[in-house]
Amino acid sequence: MSSTDFTWLIGGPQGSGVESAANIFSKVCAEMGYQVFGKREFYSNIKGEHSYFTVRVADKKINSNVNDVNLMASFDAETIFRHYDELVSGGGIIYDSDLEEIKTDAVHTLDAPFKERLHKELESKNKPFTIAGVLEIAKEKGVNLFPVSFKAILETLSEETDNPRLRGLVRMYNVIGVSLSLGLVKMPPDSLQKTIESIFSKKPEIAKINQETANYSYNYATAKFENFNHTLPGTEKEQQTILVQGFQGTALGKMACGCRFQPYYPITPASDESVFLESNEIIEVVDDRPGSIAVVQTEDEISAMGMTIGGALTGTRSATCTSGPGFALMTEMLGWAGMNEVPVVITNYQRSGPSTGLPTRHGQDDLLFAVFAGHGDFPKIVYASGDIEESFYDTGNCFNYAEIFQVPLIHLMDKFHASSVITCKRFDPQKISINRGKLLEKIDGDYRRFEFTDDGISPRSRLGLDNGIFWNTGDESDESGHITEDPVLRVKMMDKRMSRLDLILKEIPDDEKVKSFGVEEYTIISWGSTKGPILDALEMLKKEGISIGFIQLKLLHPFPSDYVNSLLKNAKTIIDIEANHSGQLGKLFKQNTEHDIDYFILKYSGRAMTSTEVYDSLKKIIENKANKREVLMHGA
Amino acid sequence: MALKLADYKTDVHNDWCPGCGDFGIVNAIQMALAEMGIERDKAAMFSGIGCSGKTSHYINTYGIHTLHGRVLTFAQGAKIANPELTVVAVGGDGDGLGIGAGHFVAAGRRNVDMTYIIFDNGVYGLTKGQASPTLKLGEKTKSLPSPNTNSNVNPIGLAVASGFTFVARGYSYDVRHLKDLIIQAVNHKGLSFLDVLQPCPTYNDLNTRDWYAGADLVDEAQKRHSRIYKLEEQGYEPVVHYDSEIEVNEKMSQALIKSLEWGTKIPIGVFYKNALVSPYTQRVKDKIPNYLENPPAKQNISKNGHPNTDISKILDSLEV
Numbered sequence: 001m002s003s004t005d006f007t008w009l010i011g012g013p014q015g016s017g018v019e020s021a022a023n024i025f026s027k028v029c030a031e032m033g034y035q036v037f038g039k040r041e042f043y044s045n046i047k048g049e050h051s052y053f054t055v056r057v058a059d060k061k062i063n064s065n066v067n068d069v070n071l072m073a074s075f076d077a078e079t080i081f082r083h084y085d086e087l088v089s090g091g092g093i094i095y096d097s098d099l100e101e102i103k104t105d106a107v108h109t110l111d112a113p114f115k116e117r118l119h120k121e122l123e124s125k126n127k128p129f130t131i132a133g134v135l136e137i138a139k140e141k142g143v144n145l146f147p148v149s150f151k152a153i154l155e156t157l158s159e160e161t162d163n164p165r166l167r168g169l170v171r172m173y174n175v176i177g178v179s180l181s182l183g184l185v186k187m188p189p190d191s192l193q194k195t196i197e198s199i200f201s202k203k204p205e206i207a208k209i210n211q212e213t214a215n216y217s218y219n220y221a222t223a224k225f226e227n228f229n230h231t232l233p234g235t236e237k238e239q240q241t242i243l244v245q246g247f248q249g250t251a252l253g254k255m256a257c258g259c260r261f262q263p264y265y266p267i268t269p270a271s272d273e274s275v276f277l278e279s280n281e282i283i284e285v286v287d288d289r290p291g292s293i294a295v296v297q298t299e300d301e302i303s304a305m306g307m308t309i310g311g312a313l314t315g316t317r318s319a320t321c322t323s324g325p326g327f328a329l330m331t332e333m334l335g336w337a338g339m340n341e342v343p344v345v346i347t348n349y350q351r352s353g354p355s356t357g358l359p360t361r362h363g364q365d366d367l368l369f370a371v372f373a374g375h376g377d378f379p380k381i382v383y384a385s386g387d388i389e390e391s392f393y394d395t396g397n398c399f400n401y402a403e404i405f406q407v408p409l410i411h412l413m414d415k416f417h418a419s420s421v422i423t424c425k426r427f428d429p430q431k432i433s434i435n436r437g438k439l440l441e442k443i444d445g446d447y448r449r450f451e452f453t454d455d456g457i458s459p460r461s462r463l464g465l466d467n468g469i470f471w472n473t474g475d476e477s478d479e480s481g482h483i484t485e486d487p488v489l490r491v492k493m494m495d496k497r498m499s500r501l502d503l504i505l506k507e508i509p510d511d512e513k514v515k516s517f518g519v520e521e522y523t524i525i526s527w528g529s530t531k532g533p534i535l536d537a538l539e540m541l542k543k544e545g546i547s548i549g550f551i552q553l554k555l556l557h558p559f560p561s562d563y564v565n566s567l568l569k570n571a572k573t574i575i576d577i578e579a580n581h582s583g584q585l586g587k588l589f590k591q592n593t594e595h596d597i598d599y600f601i602l603k604y605s606g607r608a609m610t611s612t613e614v615y616d617s618l619k620k621i622i623e624n625k626a627n628k629r630e631v632l633m634h635g636a
Numbered sequence: 637m638a639l640k641l642a643d644y645k646t647d648v649h650n651d652w653c654p655g656c657g658d659f660g661i662v663n664a665i666q667m668a669l670a671e672m673g674i675e676r677d678k679a680a681m682f683s684g685i686g687c688s689g690k691t692s693h694y695i696n697t698y699g700i701h702t703l704h705g706r707v708l709t710f711a712q713g714a715k716i717a718n719p720e721l722t723v724v725a726v727g728g729d730g731d732g733l734g735i736g737a738g739h740f741v742a743a744g745r746r747n748v749d750m751t752y753i754i755f756d757n758g759v760y761g762l763t764k765g766q767a768s769p770t771l772k773l774g775e776k777t778k779s780l781p782s783p784n785t786n787s788n789v790n791p792i793g794l795a796v797a798s799g800f801t802f803v804a805r806g807y808s809y810d811v812r813h814l815k816d817l818i819i820q821a822v823n824h825k826g827l828s829f830l831d832v833l834q835p836c837p838t839y840n841d842l843n844t845r846d847w848y849a850g851a852d853l854v855d856e857a858q859k860r861h862s863r864i865y866k867l868e869e870q871g872y873e874p875v876v877h878y879d880s881e882i883e884v885n886e887k888m889s890q891a892l893i894k895s896l897e898w899g900t901k902i903p904i905g906v907f908y909k910n911a912l913v914s915p916y917t918q919r920v921k922d923k924i925p926n927y928l929e930n931p932p933a934k935q936n937i938s939k940n941g942h943p944n945t946d947i948s949k950i951l952d953s954l955e956v
Contacts, residue, residue, distance in 0.1 A: 030956040242954040256945050258937025261717045282924055284946040291935045291945065292924040294716055299742030303709040306702070306739075310682075310713025313700065314933035318717065336703055396943075426951055434938035463680050463698050463714055464721050464933065471693055473701035474685070482648050482693050483701075 004034065004059045006185070006230055009072045009086065010177055011052035011079030013109070014045050017174030020199070021073070022053035023421070024178050026243060027195045028187060029057040030423050033237035037062045037532070038421040039608060041635070044268070044359045049109050050078045052636070055421075059235045063387065063532030067612035067634050070230050071184065073177035075150055077102040077131050078109055081118060082636045084134040089142030092228055093135065094180050094221075096173075097147035104129045146184065146225050150176055157216045163209070172213050179214040183221030185232040192218060240426040246417040247273040249388040249427075250347050253395025254319060255283055255293065256429040259345070261318040263296040263307035265326055268360050269418035270349040273321045301326035305333040305346070312337075312344045313472070315439060315462030317399050319345040324353050324366045327410075331373045334408050338378025340472040340481075341450070341458070341497070343402035343409070343437075345395075350414040352606045361606030362415040364528050364579040368587065370410045371557040379500040381405065382557035384412040386515070386531030389424040391417065394554070396432030397512060404437035404507070405500050406457055412556070416529040416579070416608040443467040448479040452492065456499040501558040510563050513555040522622065523549030523571035525564075525597075527556060527585050529608065530577050536611030537618060548575075548618060553585065559592040568595055575621060577601040579609060583629075600629045607635030641670040646696045652687055655845075657834030658755055660808035662694050665724065665753075667811070668818035669697070674722050682711040684727030684736065686762045688755035691726045705735030708743045708752060712916075715750050718933035719917045722822060723750035730760045733769040733789050743827060744798025749915040751821045751828045752800075754791060755808075757836040758843055765839030778841045792895035795829040796888055796908050801915075802828035803891060803908040807864050808835070809845060813904065820906065826915045833864075833902070853900060867894070867905030876910035884910065 008025060012018045019040060026036045034057040043049035054065050069086040072079070073094045080095055081104060087093060104115055119129060127133035135145055150173050158166035166172070175196075182192050192214055200207035251273045254262070260283075264274040278295035285291045294311075298304040304320045311318035322330065327348050337344050348370065352363035370382045381401050385391035391413060402409040438459045449470030451458045458479075461468030471481030476493060478484045484493075505513075517535070526534055531552050538548055551567055553560075568574065576586040576597045581604045586597040601617045603609050613632045620626035644666040652658050669679060679697035683689045685704035692699030698721075702710045711725040732740055732754045743752070758771040765779030769789045776783040795803045802824040806814035814832065821828035835845045846852075850861040867874070872894070876887045891908035914922075921927045938944055 027956065237956070241956050242951060243956050244954050248954070252947055252950065255947055255950075256943045258935070258943065258945065260932035260935055260937070261713070263713060280950060284949065285936075286939065286944045286946050288936070288944065289926060289930060291930065291937070292927060292932070294920060294924070294927070294932050296713075296716060298709070299738055302706060303739055303742065306706045306709025307713030307716070310700075310710040310715075311717035311932065313710075314714050314718040314721070316717040316932040316935075317937065318713070318932075332703060333706065423956065426955060427947075429943045429945065429947060432943055433941050434943060435941070436938075462933065463700075464678060464718050466677050469677050469696070469698055471699040471701065473693070474703055475701070481699070482646075483690070 004057065004232065004235065006058070006232060007054060007056045007066060007069050008181060009052060009054045009069045009083055011050060011074055011083060012076050012174065013047065013078070014042055014049050014051045015047035017171060018051050018053055021174035021178040022055055024175070024192070024195055024199065025181065026055050026421050028182060028191045029055070029232065030241065030243045031191045031195060032187060032232065032234035034059060034232065034235060035062050036243060036421065036423045037064060039065055039416070040419040041607065042360050050082060052079065052083065057232065062536060064536045064611040065608070067610050071181055073181045075173040075177050078107050080131050080134060081107065081110060082114070084138045087138055087141070087143045090229055092144040092146055092184065093138060094146045094148060094177065094184070095131070095135070096150045098149055098151055100130070100132045100135070102131045144228060146180070148180060148220070153217060153220060157213060160216070161212055166209070166213070175210050175213050176217045179217035180221040183218040184225055184228045185230055186222070187232045188234055189215070189218050241423050242426045243421065243423050244388055246388050246420045247276060247349070249391035249417070250321070250395050250411070250413060251276045252427060253392040253432070255280065257317070257396040257399050257432050257434060259317045259319050259399060260291065260293050261308070261311035261316045262293060262320060263298045263304040263311070264321050265298050265301045265304045267323045267326045269351055269415040270321045270323045270326070270347070272418065273347065273349070301329040302333065305330035308344050309333060309337050309342050312342050313463050315465070319347060321347040321349065323349050323351050324369070325356065327366060327370070327373070334380065335374035335376055335378055336474045337408040338374065338380055338497070339474055341406040343406055345398050345402055345409050345411055347411045347413060349418045350412060352604070358606040360415070362579060362608045363604060363606060364414055364530070364584070366412065367527065367556060367580070367584040370412060371588065373410070377494070377498060379405070379407045379497055380557065381407055381409040381504060381555070382412065383409060384528045384554055384556055386528060386552050386554070388417060388420065388422055389427070392427045393431060396434070400433065400435045401504070401508065403439060404435055405504050406437065406460060407500060412528055414529050440465065440468065449481050450477060450479045450493070452479065452496060455503060456496045505558050505560055508555060513560040513563055514567065515552040515554060516567055517550040517552065518547070519551065519567055519571050520547050520549035521571065522573045522575060523551065523568060524575045524577055525551055525553060525585060525589060526577040527553045530579060533609040533611040533614045534577060537614035540611065540615045541618060546622060556588065559588060561592040564593050568593070573598045575599045575601060575618070577614065579603045599626055601632065602629065603632035605633055605635060610634055639670055639673060639676065641666055643676065644669050644696050646694055648693045650694055651690070653838045655837040656687070657757060657808035657836065658687055658691070660811045660814065661753065661755060661832050661834060662691055664811045664814040664818055666695060667815040668822065671815070672819060672822065678720065679722040679724070680714060682707050682723065682725040684731035686728040686731055686760065688726055688728045688731070705731050706739065707731065708736065708739045711750055712743060712746065712748045715748050716916065716920070717931065719749070719928060719931050724753065724822065725750065726753045726755065728768070729754050729756040729758070729770045729791065730768040733791055733794070737789070740794065741798040744795060744800045746916045747799060747801055747827045747913055749825055749827070749917055751818070751830065753818070753830045753832055755834045756791060756831050757834045757840055759836050759839040761836050761839055775842055777839055779839055790895050791831040792907050793892050796891045796895070800829040801826035801910045801913045802906070804829070804906040805831045805833065805904045807833045807848065807904050809848070810864070810904070813866065817906070824909065825911055826913055833904070848902070863900060863902045864904055865901060867903050867907065872905065874906040874909050876912060879912045
């Protein structure tokens with residue numbers, strides 16, 4: 001049996017249901033046993049600008065998108081203009097036949113730089129600046145065209161079901177698009193019906209209309225089009241598989257590991273996590289009354305961070321969730337938390353900077369900023385997760401580290417994570433351990449919050465605890481927490497706090513610091529969401545007999561120099577892969593290890609890496625054809 | 637054993653300038669805590685940055701000396717996570733009405749059940765006397781190179797407009813009256829605000845203790861006429877008694893008009909009080925029924941070193 005590896009793309013104006021259609025497609029595929037990796041791209045816009053979703057499905061574990069698209073469902077002209085060239089020979093484009101004569105100039109959301117590139121391409125191929133023009137190019141490449149009049153479908157359906165409302169109901173276009181697609185690939189139709197029913201379970205009227213439309217469109221495709229050589233008949237489903245969205249990994253991790261307070265300020269792409277938590281604010285507890293997580297929308301990120309610290313001072317596991325610009329506002333308070341040894345977790349879903357940057361696009365831009373955030377020297381932890389599944393378990397570890405070492409912790413996630421949808425093994429909360437460090441439940445006798453101890457960590461009281469009174473201050477302080485400017489005490493206190501960095505490196509197990517996927521002559525170092533594209537690219541290379549090593553750094557501050565040095569002993573060529581301009585990990589790496597970076601594979605177009613791109617670049621490196629700095633560009 | 641006033645004092649050396657108005661405020665806070673008999677380890681004092689920021693170190697309860705302008709954020713976070721705490725936040729007028737003004741306004745909308753006291757002296761003392769947000773346009777205190785180029789903010793008016801549900805003004809040299817105001821403020825269910833006029837003897841040579849006492853307002857009989865007068869002695873009625881728009885508008889407007897009084901007559905006392913607005917904790921309870929009995933800070937989160945949280949229903953909904 002040949003293996004399945006199929007990429008479907010759906011696009012349309014923001015607000016037209018592209019995401020819902022992609023959710024239906026992903027869910028149907030997952031229900032039918034396929035592994036799914038989907039990713040959403042969208043403008044910083046509410047309605048009208050182009051958004052699209054790429055869903056890759058396979059019968060083996062996949063961790064990324066690829067460049068090639070096998071089937072595209074479009075119901076507007078812009079999607080065709082922007083993506084026609086991503087289709088591979090043998091692939092197909094479902095499009096609205098009523099759009100064929102649309103000119104590029106008629107699509108006002110096509111921005112000038114894109115249009116200029118497109119016109120140049122069309123000119124060079126001697127094609128008109130119309131949908132028909134780009135479709136001709138696709139056809140010449142061997143792409144199958146599946147013209148459908150969406151309007152006619154609705155009209156017929158309206159008559160057949162005696163439902164005049166359906167006529168001209170353009171918001172059904174998304175369901176038509178996804179159903180035509182599933183019909184084309186001969187996905188068993190029951191799963192489509194079931195999925196729509198479950199998505200609209202609370203609105204039976206809407207479910208019915210969608211089901212009828214889906215059914216009609218599905219049958220339309222199977223009856224009208226033949227010979228599409230991709231099929232998705234379904235495969236054996238792995239038990240205990242979940243279909244999960246990026247932000248749900250950290251959100252569920254927070255719920256499971258006992259985070260009970262999350263103040264936040266809205267920012268893309270981080271807010272979804274907080275909104276999810278608030279939607280699930282009442283928390284079920286085994287053999288006990290329900291718990292809850294208090295989610296507070298604050299007036300700004302400064303307040304979010306202040307409240308988070310205030311919550312942590314009461315002994316509550318507290319976190320906030322933000323993105324680069326919001327994190328920038330939090331940094332003064334980060335220092336305060338460091339000074340006062342307050343365990344807080346800041347989940348940073350990074351996006352493209354600097355400044356507002358590309359607010360809805362991807363970037364791993366905040367690594368160096370996170371490591372160096374705040375004025376003055378204070379201990380903190382910077383930790384990065386590589387994928388959604390990992391982020392669930394890492395969140396549990398992050399709270400443990402923060403509490404054990406009594407430091408603020410920045411958990412780096414990013415937009416690629418946040419807007420991905422994947423299948424993975426059902427999360428197991430019992431694999432998370434809870435270690436609250438030296439948090440006290442009871443105090444008798446004298447208590448000093450910042451008492452000098454052998455390991456540099458003092459027992460931690462909490463606001464409201466009997467006999468546990470302490471003081472905190474952003475000033476230098478004595479053991480009780482009162483202000484001091486004494487030079488001797490100052491040195492002792494600085495040494496006490498900063499000694500924690502060594503302790504962190506000593507105590508955190510090596511496999512939680514760095515995940516090694518093998519070290520070879522050529523070895524990749526990377527961090528965060530590049531993990532997926534790298535793993536898939538390595539798999540492709542392995543099939544050709546090429547083995548490249550990969551170590552994924554998770555603990556980025558303090559930097560695990562010794563362990564990284566020992567891992568890379570036999571590596572000759574180090575390749576740094578990351579989604580930013582300056583190779584931020586590379587800089588940290590150079591500063592902290594005995595090695596230099598030989599090649600950089602970087603992407604800062606705002607779009608996540610595909611495994612195809614990573615594969616191509618690695619191949620160039622191996623063949624000695626690469627530049628020291630390979631910059632990736634794929635993605636509309 | 638009943639707690640005495642002395643129990644609320646720490647032995648930390650107080651380094652405020654001799655004659656500083658802050659002493660009266662810290663005394664009044666300690667007196668109020670003692671009179672209310674609030675357990676020391678159930679109370680948390682939060683402070684901002686500046687001379688007033690040191691207040692939390694002089695009071696023997698939990699004391700959190702935070703950052704410039706941000707005291708309300710820390711304090712609200714602690715109170716929401718542990719609603720059993722008695723939370724009092726203090727800070728200067730620059731802290732709360734300059735850099736922290738955004739938090740001030742937002743706190744009013746939230747109405748978290750706690751007290752905020754502003755030490756209002758018209759200058760930034762610890763940085764050597766620059767103009768603060770309450771100094772009036774054209775006034776020149778002694779270390780200003782030229783008269784103030786900004787208009788002043790009206791703390792009472794801003795608090796009323798922002799939604800604070802208890803708004804009062806005290807005077808740091810009338811400690812007993814101030815103590816009574818603090819008790820009322822702490823007992824109020826909702827966010828209470830106290831603007832405390834507090835002469836800075838070092839940098840504010842305009843609004844001095846003598847000025848408040850009316851040393852320049854002597855009549856023909858050489859009798860001083862204090863600028864300060866008490867609202868309650870004038871029959872001023874600040875309380876919103878019933879939940880109607882007319883009643884609320886009337887009491888708010890009255891407070892706003894009163895807040896504009898300045899010059900030869902400066903009112904202190906309660907300007908506005910509305911206990912009919914739900915405190916934030918109640919709003920959380922409306923969503924999370926057992927929030928007050930089982931707030932975030934009291935929840936047990938583990939069993940045998942692993943989560944006791946059950947997320948299986950959510951995971952079921954994600955399972956394919």
